[in-house]
Each structure stands twice: as structure tokens, then as C-alpha cells.
Amino acid sequence: MPGWEMKIIEAEAERLLSLAAGDADLRAELRALAQVILAATEEPPPSVVPAEGSHPDPAPALPDADEAQAVPSGGPRGPEPLHELTLGRSRPVSVERHPPSEENGGSAFDATLDFDEIEARCRLKAEAARHAAARLRRLRGGGDPGGGVAPVNPEVASWADRFTDAFSWRDDDDGTQPPDISLLDDLGGCFEALAGASALAAGDGERRGALGRSLHLLAEAQSAVRSATQHLQAPDDPDQLAAYEWARDAATRHRVFIKRYLRADDLADPARWPDLLARIEAQAGGDPRARRHRPRVKRLRRHLEAIRRGDDADRDWQEVVEAVDEMVAEGLPPSSKDLRDLLLPAIDDLPDRDDPPEGFRLVLREIDRYLASRADPTEAPVTPEPTPEVQEARRLLGGRSIVLLGGMCRPEARAALREALGLADLVWVETKEHQAVSTFEPVIARPEVALVLLAIRWSSHAFGEVRRYCDLHGTPLVRLPGGYNPNQVAAQIIDQCGERLRGG
Incomplete structure (x- = not known):
């Protein structure tokens, strides 16, 4: 068996064992599978020796009668070949290995890989890497490593634990400095790039010219993931290995020369994933x-x-x-x-x-x-003309701090709101799906916080639960169902708590 196939099996086995720790049904299935494997790989029992006086059926004639040995026809057969085991594995690359014919010119998309599954798993792994990085940063900052948001998806939680373990146990040449947590940030970014490149390859499979460009990007993305996992001293990733095999075989079949990133001694720089992701997105214009x-x-x-x-x-x-x-x-x-x-x-x-x-x-x-x-724009965004609500909100909140709960921090929107409302600070607390509301209490309780904005269109949190903590600490709460446009935000502030801010 080729070494890369065994690596895929080993990586998937580790993942399944980790998932099985909290899944009784999966443990039962794995036990049954193990019994099948053991039974299929046992040594065959010795041939039965006929009892004296018995007359076994004669053995069939062989070309060399002098060297042939008679074998009883009723003797036990060897074990049947073990069918390929696919439990927990990515769908294997299905490649029809033949040179491109003149009829199709190698243009047909004749090698299939479940790119949708690879894309989905890579996005989950990217989320897991970010979660692991956030957990380690809390730990280094003196916080509770378990005080953050536990991933809802068990696969994300399992991968996050594995990434954390790999990071914690890696051997550094220089033990005087703690390992750089940005290794996990890069790993997450590389998985995002591989997800995007997989989606791109799936969409470009029927487009002759586009497939060549997509193959180069897929080769670079899988190489970046391999390099990132090696920096982390983590096991090889099965989706990266599958993408590597597919890119290599597709390049051969379609006669596309891929100069770089398909050799073990020519790995992509994982720290350059933002540039790679930007090129993938640029190529993805006109998604089929x-x-x-x-x-x-x-x-x-x-x-x-x-x-x-x-x-x-x-x-x-x-x-x-x-x-x-x-x-x-x-x-x-x-x-x-x-x-x-x-x-x-x-x-x-x-x-x-x-x-x-x-x-x-x-x-x-x-x-x-x-x-x-995305990177900061080269041109400053156009600031909307301040409305009367913006002017009034600035009068009431100028020089004070507010908290925004929801989504991911957008530097442009944060800067625009600070400028429009004259704020001393805008503390943007990023949220995740089904995050425990209790994790918001420390920031809500800060004495300098004059107002809390809840961006509900990106939030799964019940309004009443957040309201309870705001009431407990005497902090006004504003539901923000629209966007971050300063005019919209100011209108909501004045409409929902203008009187309270005025002291009325």
C-alpha cells in the first residue's frame, strides 16, 4: 500500500477515536469494524489431515506432477480479500488512469473528488484552529482557558483539541521563548484557502482554461496546509493529502505543468495565506x-x-x-x-x-x-452626512465608551462609529453561534461603558438574556437589527434609549 494511503488511514483513525470518546454508537460501530478486520486478517487454520482409511478426492492435475502436492478439495479456503474500509474516511479519489484521448483532448472532468465535503471540512478545521488560538491567548493572558465559547460542532471541538495538543507539545529549537500562537492563525487561514481552492476546482472542472489556473491554486493551498501542519508538528491532514493526489493526477491527465508546490521540498509559506486567499477569490469571479x-x-x-x-x-x-x-x-x-x-x-x-x-x-x-x-482599504470610506440623530447621539455619548455585541469586528465600521459619535472607545465583542450570554457579563459590567449595542442580525442570542445582564449593571441596551451605518445606529440609539441617556 502506498505510504500516503496509510497516512490517510492513520489520520482518519485518530479522528474517529477522538470522536468516539463522546459517542457510544460510534464506539459500537468501531468495535464491530475491528472484529471484522481481525477476522479477515487471521492466519488460515492448518489443512485437515485425512483420517487413515479415508479417501479424499484427488487433487487436480498440475503442469509439474513431480512437484505438485495434493490438496483435499474439501479443505478450508483462505480468507476472502478484505473490501476497502471507508468508515470515517473522505471519499477516495476516483481517477481513471489513461492518457487523454484525441476524442476529448483531456478536457473532460474525468477525475472526481467530493470537493463539497472537503470544502466543508476545511472550513470547520479553520474554525477549530481559530478557536484553539483564542483559547491559548486567554491562557497566556491569565484568563480561564475554558472561559470562552465551546464549539457547538463536535468535530470542531475535536480538531481544536488536537491542534491545541500539537501546539503545546511541539519541540522548539529555542526553548527560551514560548511558541508563537500565530502558527494556529496561519493554519486556520491555510484551511480557509484550501476550502476556497477546492470550491474553485469543483466549479472549474468543465472549463479547459480555468482548470489549469485552479490546479495551480489548489496545489499551492494544499502545500500551505502541509507546511502549516509541519510547523505545528501535527499529523498529516487527510483532506490535504487527498487534494494533493487529485491535483497531481489531474495535472498529468490534462497535461498541465505545475511548476511548484507538489514536492515535499517545495512547500508554500503558510504565513502568506491572505495573499493566496485573495488570488483564489479573484479567480472565483464568475462562479459557475x-x-x-x-x-x-x-x-x-x-x-x-x-x-x-x-x-x-x-x-x-x-x-x-x-x-x-x-x-x-x-x-x-x-x-x-x-x-x-x-x-x-x-x-x-x-x-x-x-x-x-x-x-x-x-x-x-x-x-x-x-x-x-480584508486589508484596510487604500481610500477612506465616504462618511455619510450626519443626521440630527447622529448629532444628538454624539452630544449624549461623546467622550464615553460603548460595547457592540455581534458578528466579527470590522475595523472600518468601528472607526466610522467612533468618529461619528465622538466616542472614547468602541469595544467590539465578536460572537459565535449559540455562545453563552454569561460570557458577555464582564464587559457589560465595566463602569466606563455607557451603552451596549446588540447586533441581532448576526446573533443567535435571546434579547431577554442580554437585557438581564444590562439591567443588573444599569447599562442601557439597544437592539441593532440593521447594519453599522452611523445614521442607522444613531437613530436606533435615540429611539430606544434617548430619554434614558438624557436623564429623563
């Missing part, structure tokens, strides 16, 4: 999955143009929300670049909505993630 939704894309564009003209915005936004939700329900990834580029110019003007549908909420989350991770 988005092209299947062209009628709805036209509908979206029409309503967004009407919103910019200042027509009946509420009705147009309702159409936008419904169209986006339908597209996601039919398979368009919430992270689609085409969808994001359409919504970005207007997203902060989204009217207040307490209950966005699930598909639209996922798109908002991905846009929030993108805006939080």
Missing part, C-alpha cells in the same frame, strides 16, 4: 454555481439599483432577502463572491429586520467575515 442562478441575479441587481435610487426600499429589500435565501437553499454557497459583490455596496443600509431567513443570515455572516478579514 452563481451562473445557474442568473435569473435571480438579474432580479437582485434590479432591486438593488432601485434601492440606490431611493425608491420603495422596504419592498425592494424584501425581494432581495427572498431571492438570496432561495439561491442559498438551492445550493449557492453563502460565501459566493458573485453574491457578495452584489450586496456589499448596499448591505449597511439594510433596513431593520428581527428575523432574517436562515439563508440570508448565512450570507450576512460570510460578508461580515470577509469585511473583518
Whole structure:
């Protein structure tokens, strides 16, 4: 068996054993599987020696009669070949190994890999790496390592534990300095890049020219993951190995020369994952999955143009929300670049909505993630003309601090709100799905905090639970169902707690 296949089996076995610790059904299945493996790999019992006087059936004639040995026909057979075990494994690469024929010119997408599964797992691993990094930073800062948010997904929790263990046990040449936690940040970024490159390869499989470019990006992304895991001294990742095998075989089949990143001595720099991710997103423009939704894309564009003209915005936004939700329900990834580029110019003007549908909420989350991770723009954003509500909120809150709960911190939005409201500070507390509300209490209880904003469109937290802690510490709470546009935020502040801030 090739070494890379055994590495995949070993990595998946470790993952399954970790998951089985909290899953009785999985433990039972693994025990049954182990018994099948043991039975199939046992040595065959010795041949039965016929009793004296018995007459076994004669052995069939062999070409060399002098050297042939008779074998009783009724003797035990050897074990049947063990079928390939796939429990817990990624779907194997299915490659038809033949040179490109003149009929197809090597253009058909004749090697399949479940890229959707690889993309999903890599995004979960990216989340796990970020969770592990946050946990270690809390520990180094003197906080409780378990005081953060435990991942809801058991696979994320398992991977986070494995990444933390690998980081904690790695051998450093120089033991005078603690290991750099940014190794985990890089690992998470590399998994994000591999997820994006996998989605790109799946979409470009039928496009002759695009496939070549996608293969180069996939090769670099899997190499970056391999390098990041080696820096962490963690086991090889099965999804990285599967992507490597597929990229190598697809390049051979389609006669694409990939100069770099397919050799063990030529690994990509994991610290450069932001640049790699940007190139993947640039290549992803014109996602084939988005092209299947062209009628709805036209509908979206029409309503967004009407919103910019200042027509009946509420009705147009309702159409936008419904169209986006339908597209996601039919398979368009919430992270689609085409969808994001359409919504970005207007997203902060989204009217207040307490209950966005699930598909639209996922798109908002991905846009929030993108805006939080991108580099600072070279041009300063255009500041909207301050409304009377902005001027009044600035008078009431100027020089004070507020807390914003929700989503991922967006530096541009944070700076715009601080400037518009004249704040001493805006403490942005990033939230995760189903995070315990009690984790917010320490920041709510700070004496310098004059107000708490709850960005509910990215939050799964019950309004009443957050309200309870705000009431306990005498801090006004403002529900923020729209975007971060300073005019919108100020309007909500004045409407919901203006009188209280004025002392009325």
C-alpha cells in the first residue's frame, strides 16, 4: 500500500477515536469494524489431515506432477480479500488512469473528488484552529482557558483539541521563548484557502482554461496546509493529502505543468495565506454555481439599483432577502463572491429586520467575515452626512465608551462609529453561534461603558438574556437589527434609549 494511503488511514483513525470518546454508537460501530478486520486478517487454520482409511478426492492435475502436492478439495479456503474500509474516511479519489484521448483532448472532468465535503471540512478545521488560538491567548493572558465559547460542532471541538495538543507539545529549537500562537492563525487561514481552492476546482472542472489556473491554486493551498501542519508538528491532514493526489493526477491527465508546490521540498509559506486567499477569490469571479442562478441575479441587481435610487426600499429589500435565501437553499454557497459583490455596496443600509431567513443570515455572516478579514482599504470610506440623530447621539455619548455585541469586528465600521459619535472607545465583542450570554457579563459590567449595542442580525442570542445582564449593571441596551451605518445606529440609539441617556 502506498505510504500516503496509510497516512490517510492513520489520520482518519485518530479522528474517529477522538470522536468516539463522546459517542457510544460510534464506539459500537468501531468495535464491530475491528472484529471484522481481525477476522479477515487471521492466519488460515492448518489443512485437515485425512483420517487413515479415508479417501479424499484427488487433487487436480498440475503442469509439474513431480512437484505438485495434493490438496483435499474439501479443505478450508483462505480468507476472502478484505473490501476497502471507508468508515470515517473522505471519499477516495476516483481517477481513471489513461492518457487523454484525441476524442476529448483531456478536457473532460474525468477525475472526481467530493470537493463539497472537503470544502466543508476545511472550513470547520479553520474554525477549530481559530478557536484553539483564542483559547491559548486567554491562557497566556491569565484568563480561564475554558472561559470562552465551546464549539457547538463536535468535530470542531475535536480538531481544536488536537491542534491545541500539537501546539503545546511541539519541540522548539529555542526553548527560551514560548511558541508563537500565530502558527494556529496561519493554519486556520491555510484551511480557509484550501476550502476556497477546492470550491474553485469543483466549479472549474468543465472549463479547459480555468482548470489549469485552479490546479495551480489548489496545489499551492494544499502545500500551505502541509507546511502549516509541519510547523505545528501535527499529523498529516487527510483532506490535504487527498487534494494533493487529485491535483497531481489531474495535472498529468490534462497535461498541465505545475511548476511548484507538489514536492515535499517545495512547500508554500503558510504565513502568506491572505495573499493566496485573495488570488483564489479573484479567480472565483464568475462562479459557475452563481451562473445557474442568473435569473435571480438579474432580479437582485434590479432591486438593488432601485434601492440606490431611493425608491420603495422596504419592498425592494424584501425581494432581495427572498431571492438570496432561495439561491442559498438551492445550493449557492453563502460565501459566493458573485453574491457578495452584489450586496456589499448596499448591505449597511439594510433596513431593520428581527428575523432574517436562515439563508440570508448565512450570507450576512460570510460578508461580515470577509469585511473583518480584508486589508484596510487604500481610500477612506465616504462618511455619510450626519443626521440630527447622529448629532444628538454624539452630544449624549461623546467622550464615553460603548460595547457592540455581534458578528466579527470590522475595523472600518468601528472607526466610522467612533468618529461619528465622538466616542472614547468602541469595544467590539465578536460572537459565535449559540455562545453563552454569561460570557458577555464582564464587559457589560465595566463602569466606563455607557451603552451596549446588540447586533441581532448576526446573533443567535435571546434579547431577554442580554437585557438581564444590562439591567443588573444599569447599562442601557439597544437592539441593532440593521447594519453599522452611523445614521442607522444613531437613530436606533435615540429611539430606544434617548430619554434614558438624557436623564429623563
